[in-house]
Amino acid sequence: MNTIHFKIATPEKIIYENDVFKISIPTTTGEITILPHHIPLVSIVQAGELKVTSKMGEQIIAVSSGFVEIKANNEVIILADNAERAELIDIERAEKARKRAEEEMAKARSQENVDYAKLQAVIDREMNRIKIGKKYKKINIKNN
Numbered sequence: 001m002n003t004i005h006f007k008i009a010t011p012e013k014i015i016y017e018n019d020v021f022k023i024s025i026p027t028t029t030g031e032i033t034i035l036p037h038h039i040p041l042v043s044i045v046q047a048g049e050l051k052v053t054s055k056m057g058e059q060i061i062a063v064s065s066g067f068v069e070i071k072a073n074n075e076v077i078i079l080a081d082n083a084e085r086a087e088l089i090d091i092e093r094a095e096k097a098r099k100r101a102e103e104e105m106a107k108a109r110s111q112e113n114v115d116y117a118k119l120q121a122v123i124d125r126e127m128n129r130i131k132i133g134k135k136y137k138k139i140n141i142k143n144n
């Protein structure tokens with residue numbers, strides 16, 4: 001078998017499921033590239049850019065933190081808090097959400113019991129969406 005059955009699930013839905021040739025995933029120990037017959041592995045996914053190559057070409061997906069499991073039978077599953085295909089990212093929405101989180105962070109400095117890590121994670125998630133959304137738009141403008 002020369003393809004990998006690849007699935008990305010979030011608590012809301014399955015956002016991607018396809019037979020693919022190659023997957024590049026951002027993890028806490030760097031980017032891992034998975035080809036068919038990869039050894040079984042579990043790793044921690046870090047917010048970033050995920051690339052999938054299938055017969056449709058290369059697709060880019062913005063992914064937040066989560067886990068990846070590579071099984072022995074050419075099956076790979078990612079469980080992530082959030083994931084969006086680059087072409088579906090609403091950049092304006094992400095920019096507004098980032099601004100809101102940054103304002104909350106600025107206010108938080110004068111308050112007690114603030115979950116800074118959670119606020120920072122929101123900012124990181126929105127920045128990742130913005131970066132990937134803009135990159136996709138740029139590639140698309142160039143190709144059309």
Ligand code: ATP
Pocket residue numbers: 012082083084088089090091093094097129
């Ligand atoms: P908001 O932008 O309203 O603050 P949020 O960041 O709180 O939203 P999430 O809880 O991260 O939203 O995600 C809710 C759903 O909306 C998820 O399915 C997520 O993939 C999607 N989503 C969130 N932001 C965007 C965006 N900028 N573009 C496309 N889909 C998004």
